[in-house]
Amino acid sequence: MIYRALTIAGSDSGGGAGIQADLKTFQELGTFGMSVITALTAQNTQGVHGVYPQSIEAVEAQLEAVLSDIGVDAVKTGMLFNAEIIEAVSKCLKKYGVERIVVDPVMVAKGGHALLHPEAVEAVRKHLIPLSMVITPNIPEAEVIIGEEGISSLADMKEAAKKIYNLGAKNVVLKGGHLSEEESTDVLYDGNEFTYFPVQRIQTKHTHGTGCTFASAIAAGLAKGLSVVEATKVAKEFITCAIEESLELGKGIGPTNHSAYRLRQGS
Numbered sequence: 727m728i729y730r731a732l733t734i735a736g737s738d739s740g741g742g743a744g745i746q747a748d749l750k751t752f753q754e755l756g757t758f759g760m761s762v763i764t765a766l767t768a769q770n771t772q773g774v775h776g777v778y779p780q781s782i783e784a785v786e787a788q789l790e791a792v793l794s795d796i797g798v799d800a801v802k803t804g805m806l807f808n809a810e811i812i813e814a815v816s817k818c819l820k821k822y823g824v825e826r827i828v829v830d831p832v833m834v835a836k837g838g839h840a841l842l843h844p845e846a847v848e849a850v851r852k853h854l855i856p857l858s859m860v861i862t863p864n865i866p867e868a869e870v871i872i873g874e875e876g877i878s879s880l881a882d883m884k885e886a887a888k889k890i891y892n893l894g895a896k897n898v899v900l901k902g903g904h905l906s907e908e909e910s911t912d913v914l915y916d917g918n919e920f921t922y923f924p925v926q927r928i929q930t931k932h933t934h935g936t937g938c939t940f941a942s943a944i945a946a947g948l949a950k951g952l953s954v955v956e957a958t959k960v961a962k963e964f965i966t967c968a969i970e971e972s973l974e975l976g977k978g979i980g981p982t983n984h985s986a987y988r989l990r991q992g993s
């Protein structure tokens with residue numbers, strides 16, 4: 727059985743986040759990875775040094791090429807950069823009836839560089855969220871989406887997850903990596919109940935691309951036919967292993983280790 731997974735995201739020349747992180751994750755989790763590149767970034771462990779968005783024509787042509795021929799079992803979206811790209815991507819995913827869509831609503835890189843135009847947030851709400859089977863905001867992204875600041879506890883996270891669910895996402899995984907607590911709990915809300923994914927915070931500065939890696943691991947699970955809860959559980963194990971064995975590369979925030987999960991499974 728071949729499981730087809732597609733990432734629609736930005737390229738990270740440093741290899742730790744974006745398209746590169748997604749393809750490595752897809753491969754490690756036994757899926758066939760494909761990509762639609764929305765923007766090039768000149769990026770390393772020290773930050774984003776340039777962003778070069780692709781034309782709408784280039785984005786649409788890549789999508790059409792993949793979807794009209796190979797098809798997909800699941801899609802992950804990452805950096806989409808502007809409202810026009812968001813609209814083109816949403817339109818095409820709708821046209822081909824793709825349902826297993828994981829939306830990582832990437833907005834700002836860890837170094838503070840904008841990866842989404844602020845005026846495109848409305849397009850995320852209007853076009854992308856209603857299409858998503860799972861959306862994986864971190865806390866700052868959740869605050870922008872709901873237009874409220876101050877998410878600072880598990881109770882606040884649960885409230886925010888409900889509000890994002892009400893915007894049309896079928897499942898919300900609100901990531902706790904940005905809370906300053908000992909434990910980093912992610913909260914999954916499916917409209918009925920909450921599932922908690924607590925993990926002891928790992929002391930490392932090398933967390934470049936954690937969000938991309940986690941979301942693409944969920945997409946890989948969905949491509950293989952796992953439920954959202956099962957896919958999130960595996961993705962959590964995958965990202966935890968990757969952070970525990972993160973790589974001291976470059977002078978800044980190094981990438982996580984995408985091979986760690988598979989090597990620990992002994993396969």
Ligand SMILES: Nc1ncnc2c1ncn2[C@@H]1O[C@H](COP(=O)(O)OP(=O)(O)OP(=O)(O)O)[C@@H](O)[C@H]1O
Nearest residue numbers: 836864901902903904910927928935936937938940
């Ligand atoms: N230090 C840590 N120890 C353990 N788990 C972590 C740590 N940092 C992040 N995580 C986990 O990694 C996953 C990604 O979360 P995070 O909040 O870092 O994403 P993000 O901010 O969107 O990442 P990115 O900056 O790559 O977009 C989540 O499951 C989160 O709980």
Ligand SMILES: Cc1ncc(CO)c(N)n1
Nearest residue numbers: 736737738743744805835
């Ligand atoms: C291309 C790209 N996508 C997403 C992120 C968020 O980590 C990043 N740093 N770079």
